[in-house]
Amino acid sequence: MQSLDLLDFAWWEITEKCQLACNHCYASSGPDGSHGTMTVADWQRVISQTREAGAKMGQFIGGEPTLHPAMPQLVRHALDAGMEVEIYTNLVHVTPAMWETFRLPGVRLATSYYSDQPDEHEAITRRPTLKVTTRNIARAQDLGIPLRAGVIGVLNRQRTQQGIAVLERLGVPEIGYDDLREVGRGVRDSGPSTAQLCGNCGDRKIAISPTGDVWPCVFSRWLPVGNVRQTPLADILKGEAFAQITGQLQEEFQVRMARPCRPDPCSPDCSPSCKPANNCRPANNCAPNYSCGPCAPKDRNCNPVMSCSPNKCRPTGHK
Secondary structure (H helix, E strand, O other), X not given: OOOOOOXXXXXXXXXXXXXXXXXXXXXXXXXXXXXXXXXXXXXXXXHHHHHHOOOOEEEEEOOOHHHOOOHHHHHHHHHHOOOEEEEEOOOOOOOHHHHHHHOOOOEEEEEEEOOOOXXXXXXXXXXXXXXXXXXXXXXXXXXXXXXXXEEEEOOOOOOHHHHHHHHHHOOOOEEEEEEOOOOHHHOOOOOOOHHHOOOOOOOOEEEEOOOOEEEOXXXXXXXXXXXXXXXXXXXXXOOHHHHHHHHHHHHHHHHHHOOOOOOOOOOOOOOOOOOOOOOOOOOOOOOOOOOOOOOOOOOOXXXXXXXOOOOOOOOOOOO
């Protein structure tokens, strides 16, 4: 099926609906969300076009993608097209049919985790989810389903290190960390901007929304480059809007890469692009894997896998 060499990876955001109402959700999803205007046939066509554009892997996201009634069908369509599939799920409610989908060859899971304490976890997800999410992570491990987890820092003095320890005890092989991104409901100090981006947007990656809008990545939602309900994906990727926006992003990222991070991890220069752009110097406090900056509370538990973030110092209630 593959005939072009334009993509490596795509996010398919198939729904805005989610059981949770996380106060940092970059997609602003929740129980009142919809599945958008993309039909099942639209998604099947776009998945095929994603593979034809060269991508070998796609991630189903939302919202909560397992709430879309056609997700098993769409997963099988992607597998049949010759792609690997990752499903980014909160693992709050997994039906027997969904476990069957998770166990298909070529499928792996990703999930978010926040704390080892139920009250703190609930303060972030707005639902009592810690117990069920932890139980389903353990079940996925027992079933041999490939799974990775990302711990997201949202609250001040959040027990992120203890949450990572829980995941390690469960045997999760890949555990990442990210600070809150100020996009969607995650906006705190300023509106969405390129300061929230990792530096790889549009670099052989794209995201597609429930309405068909195409973005350079899921965090650059204010930069649409086309719509797959109106234009074939390959034409969007080869189009003027995509070239212009991704070109502007790359110019800005290159300027940022040429500017080393300042020693102060509260500096605006110490952004999410710092580690992916590989421009932190080991002597700097915002070097990769740096644990604790001078602005961190003295009683804060330092996390050895924490990386650069826009603002390590936040008012109470935010990280």
